[in-house]
Amino acid sequence: MRIGIVGGGAVGLLYAFQLSKVFTVTLYVKRDEALQTIKNQGITISNNDHKKETRNVNVMKWESDVPLKDDLYIVATKQYGLSEILPVLEKCTKDQSILFLQNGMSHIDMLAHISHAEILLGIVEHGVKKNNDCTIMWTGKGRTKLAGYPETQADLHASSFINKWRDTIGLDFPIEVCEDFYEMMMEKLLVNAIINPLTAIFDVRNGELLTNPYFQKCMKQLYNEIKFLVQVEKREEVWNHICSICEKTADNISSMKRDINEGRQTEVDAILGFVINLAKKQGKSVPLTEFIYEAVKGLQNNASS
Numbered sequence: 399m400r401i402g403i404v405g406g407g408a409v410g411l412l413y414a415f416q417l418s419k420v421f422t423v424t425l426y427v428k429r430d431e432a433l434q435t436i437k438n439q440g441i442t443i444s445n446n447d448h449k450k451e452t453r454n455v456n457v458m459k460w461e462s463d464v465p466l467k468d469d470l471y472i473v474a475t476k477q478y479g480l481s482e483i484l485p486v487l488e489k490c491t492k493d494q495s496i497l498f499l500q501n502g503m504s505h506i507d508m509l510a511h512i513s514h515a516e517i518l519l520g521i522v523e524h525g526v527k528k529n530n531d532c533t534i535m536w537t538g539k540g541r542t543k544l545a546g547y548p549e550t551q552a553d554l555h556a557s558s559f560i561n562k563w564r565d566t567i568g569l570d571f572p573i574e575v576c577e578d579f580y581e582m583m584m585e586k587l588l589v590n591a592i593i594n595p596l597t598a599i600f601d602v603r604n605g606e607l608l609t610n611p612y613f614q615k616c617m618k619q620l621y622n623e624i625k626f627l628v629q630v631e632k633r634e635e636v637w638n639h640i641c642s643i644c645e646k647t648a649d650n651i652s653s654m655k656r657d658i659n660e661g662r663q664t665e666v667d668a669i670l671g672f673v674i675n676l677a678k679k680q681g682k683s684v685p686l687t688e689f690i691y692e693a694v695k696g697l698q699n700n701a702s703s
């Protein structure tokens with residue numbers, strides 16, 4: 399089974415490294431410089447114990463006329479990078495599968511253009527930070543959750559891939575199949591909608607949202623405004639889940655805070671932008687969410703000017 403991973407960022411490098419242990423993997427990158435570096439040096443991963451490992455992987459440049467010869471494409475770009483990738487992936491045939499690993503949910507509306515290939519949506523629970531074009535730090539081990547879109551059929555094309563992944567590297571790099579993509583994505587969206595923008599605005603690590611009682615109140619206020627996205631009977635469970643992620647990732651710098659610190663575009667449109675649009679569609683007023691959305695946009699704008 400041939401796997402193509404599109405995007406040689408933190409997540410793309412981690413998945414290329416892990417999956418190349420058992421599959422024929424090609425990593426597709428955007429820049430010549432990244433292509434040469436990975437070709438020459440392979441991918442090096444270090445973890446919190448400062449253990450380092452290097453692997454060589456096939457690497458190619460992603461271009462609009464790239465031949466689509468892989469059985470499964472794993473898309474590991476940021477949400478805002480998808481507009482360049484999707485017109486190419488639209489040409490995939492019904493025997494091919496595409497797995498999207500983006501945070502946020504706004505990409506779901508873009509998937510209507512993929513008419514033939516099987517679509518899978520995924521959630522990355524790992525924490526991974528890119529040091530340079532070929533080196534990453536695996537800061538937190540988690541699971542990869544995935545679900546079929548619009549539904550998880552029993553006979554997914556990708557089943558053999560999922561089973562082989564689980565049976566070989568699954569212990570160290572776990573995978574879990576979920577029935578309902580919406581529930582799976584919504585839970586992660588709520589985590590990112592609360593932790594990411596608040597840590598970015600307050601300029602704190604994830605754990606401080608809980609340890610500082612004032613920040614914790616802000617978290618709760620934001621959750622109270624957007625909890626309409628969760629079924630009434632699950633609201634407390636989801637709130638506890640958000641707090642537990644804050645605790646487990648206490649030392650993390652959230653991806654949104656890191657993007658702002660490093661002058662990059664954030665994924666706020668895919669996260670809070672999506673929440674605001676959904677609220678509009680349901681006739682709900684979300685002034686606090688809108689305020690926080692604008693604040694993040696302002697910080698992003700400031701950092702890049």
Ligand SMILES: NC(=O)C1=CN([C@@H]2O[C@H](COP(=O)(O)OP(=O)(O)OC[C@H]3O[C@@H](n4cnc5c(N)ncnc54)[C@H](OP(=O)(O)O)[C@@H]3O)[C@@H](O)[C@H]2O)C=CC1
Nearest residue numbers: 405406407408409427428460475479482500501522525526
């Ligand atoms: N990092 C993490 O710990 C986690 C990340 N995620 C999600 O995973 C997704 C990816 O995140 P992450 O890896 O951190 O992001 P990065 O910014 O590190 O990586 C994105 C990569 O996509 C590449 N890219 C963009 N456009 C193209 C293109 N047209 N062709 C080929 N490559 C392209 C970029 O190339 P270039 O280097 O040239 O810019 C970059 O290397 C995001 O949605 C994020 O929210 C989810 C959970 C955890």
Ligand SMILES: CC(C)(CO)C(=O)C(=O)O
Nearest residue numbers: 593647650651652653654
């Ligand atoms: C779970 C969390 C908040 C961990 O930092 C994350 O997904 C992110 O930073 O994007």
